[in-house]
Amino acid sequence: MTFYRTVGDIPPKRHTQHRDPDGNLYREELMGEEGFSSDSSLLYHRGVPSAITDSVVWEVPDQTRTPNHPLKARHLKLHDLEFADGDAVTGRRMILGNNDVRIAYVVTGTDASSLYRNAIGDECVYVESGAGTVESVFGVVAYRTGDYVVIPRATTHRWVPSEPSRLYPIEANSHIHPPKRYLSRFGQFLEHAPYCERDLHGPTEPLLVEGSDVDVLVKHRAGGAVVGTTMTYATHPFDVVGWDGCLYPYTFNIDDYMPITGKIHQPPPVHQVFEGWNFVVCNFLPRKVDYHELAIPVPYYHSNVDSDEVMFYVGGDYEARKGSGIGIGSISLHPGGYAHGPQPSAIEASLGADYFEESAVMVDTFAPLDLGEAGLACEDSAYAWTWAGRGPAAADDTGDGGPAVFSNS
Secondary structure (H helix, E strand, O other): OOOOEEEEOOOOOOOOOOEOOOOOEOEEEEEEOOOOOOOEEEEEEOOOOOOEEEEEEEOOOOOOEEOOOOOOOEEEEHHHOOOOOOOOOOOOEEEEEOOOEEEEEEEOOOOOOOOEEEOOOOEEEEEEEEEEEEEEOOEEEEEEOOEEEEEOOOOOEEEEEEEEEEEEEEEEOOOOEOOHHHEOOOOOEOOOOOOOHHHEEOOOOOOEOOOEEEEEEEEEEEOOEEEEEEEEEEEOOOEEEEEEEOOOOEEEEHHHOOOOOOOOOOOHHHHEEEEEOOEEEEEEOOEEOOOOOOOOOOOOOEEOOOOEEEEEEEEEOOHHHOOOOOOOOEEEEEOOOOEEOOOHHHHHHHOOOOEEOEEEEEEEEOOOOEEEHHHHHOEOOOHHHOOOOEOOOOOOOOOOOOOOEOOOO
16 A cells, blocks of 8 residues: 555654654554555554453464365355354455465354454455445554455454355455556556545544553464464553555445446456455446447456466356356355356357446465465355356256256357
């Protein structure tokens, strides 16, 4: 995030004395990326940001990963999952993951989540449905259906839903930012970018909360594994009277993305919205489609030579997947080493179309994705065979041992 913002009470010169009306010195904290060599913000605390009174193990949600072996396409039905814990943090269930990124899902209630800090990497949380706020040391940002909520690494925050929310957290082991090709060398969005600074919404005023011995759940790495610690802070972390800089949480709504279209089918990079280390995030939105007189609007078959492709279907009727069983709330995983594309019946059906009413969030990774416990729990095992119209020899519903058959219509 490279767009400067100032919020609350800060001194005229950085790294100088800044005192409250009673003469007490505020504690300055530099929160920065890549050591002292990249984006940062300076925060001014009433208390001591490093003062903790306890540190104990927090058992993070199940991080078990199962390789996609034998290799096949997968259909995961997220709306079939059950959630005993409506906490936006502790209730997350892992769908897919590798050593670069983890994709989870959670359905919240209306209670505020635990205070939480991800010390492994940035988080980009897509709001499938719902509304509320995210409170943090930087202040408050409101979220609504269709928002991406981007939260920098090590930001103490909590989710406060005003209504039950379906959240799709993308947890990186790196930073998440707009694609470099959208930005000038100084960080301004360029004219060809499909969104700009006006579409990004960050905190506008400080959030001050009193408290002592406050627990914060910290996700971090130890011994190569994702683990958790509960740190108890002497004073409430939300004690920042002001800050300035280029690092802070913000929201971006999917409706503010301007799709790029062309005379013939455009490849997925034109739909990119964010990137991290070894992965990208794209969104496919309602849009006019190809206008060449012989155009085929749905995608051509393609091999993911270097990446796994994950599509989360969040709205409309996704043209290329008609007849596959996929609907809103579904995820498709098309792994590297496997050619994939539209369902056969979708190709002819798309001819002559001039508009697609569909919304999906895509994550492409450059390392294979494993399945999390929740991914295994909600799989539609018939999906891999839908292009052929039949699966491996198996007992059918009549019990006569005939092959299972799946519709492409």
